[in-house]
Amino acid sequence: MTVTTKSGTPAPASTRGTSTRGTQTRGGSPFAPPRLAERARELAQNPEDWLHRVRLDPQGRWYERIHQDADHEIWVISWLPGQSTGFHDHGDSAGAFAVALGALEEHRVRAVREVGAGQARSFGPDYVHDVRNTSAAPAVSVHVYSPPLSSMRRYDVDAEGALVQLASESAEDW
Template sequence: MNSDSDLQIAGDILEVPHLLQAPREHPATVAEFVGLARSLADDRSQWEHLVRYDATTRWYHRLRTGPGYEVWLLSWVPGQGSGLHDHGRSSGVLTVLDGTLTERTERGKRVLAAGAQRVFAPGYAHEVVNDALEPAVSLHVYFPGLTEMPMHSESLGGAAEASAVACTPVGAQGPAGTVGA
């Protein structure tokens, strides 16, 4: 009779080098992009000194790029929001580093405190807003890199009408009129 208990491995499987995958220099899977965002979030020395706050518009800074992805750092003062948008053909990971952000979708709203992460697929429409009384900072990983951010003109739950917005060139930083959330 064959069963799961009939299978046994003799010896140390880690001693068989050809069975181990070499570590990748750059992430390639959703789990690896989530891990990249988490490791950057945990290492404040990589981003904390870069954060700026702008009372007139969201501030952003491209923190890192790699083959097929980019990482953005954004700050949000109370009341700032992204507007309802999607990320074109890009998937992404949103990680709240400091403060609290509110994400609104057609399914409702979700409050995201520091440490919260959201993973989204291409075409996922949402609005991110700082509804709190304190500033917030977030990290955004886009794969492939963000090339457009279609803005939606309808209210959540209504008929969608989108207009594409081109994104800022590599190495850019400044007010975030075109960098998503």
């Protein structure tokens, strides 16, 4: 298992004792988004395996990859009030995140959804969102991606509400 940490965003938890096999999805994901959400929710509800790793960083989201194999990876992310991802996608990876502590908001170009502790969101490849902690308290979330992230694109929203790509990142950047 590879563990990487970077100040600014949390990472995934252990996969002890749980099968994650599923069906192949567009983008090469061996796990369908609902299965990824189930796995993220399981991990978020059992923080004893990863909570000791979490750090709160006033400079930006903290994150740590807690599991990676050929099929998927898991990250744990901590969020102080006001921290956000900015609009981004996950390249060819499907994904899901579940809130373990606190609450987050998921922003799409024309929609906002609150995600509270124990709740999860899942998505397919090329899904664009901005996840934010708009509450007054810290939050912690668990993220599962399949296949493991290889690229991400960052976006802005123009005056007409259209996404404009700003940058592209590869896994080596994290």
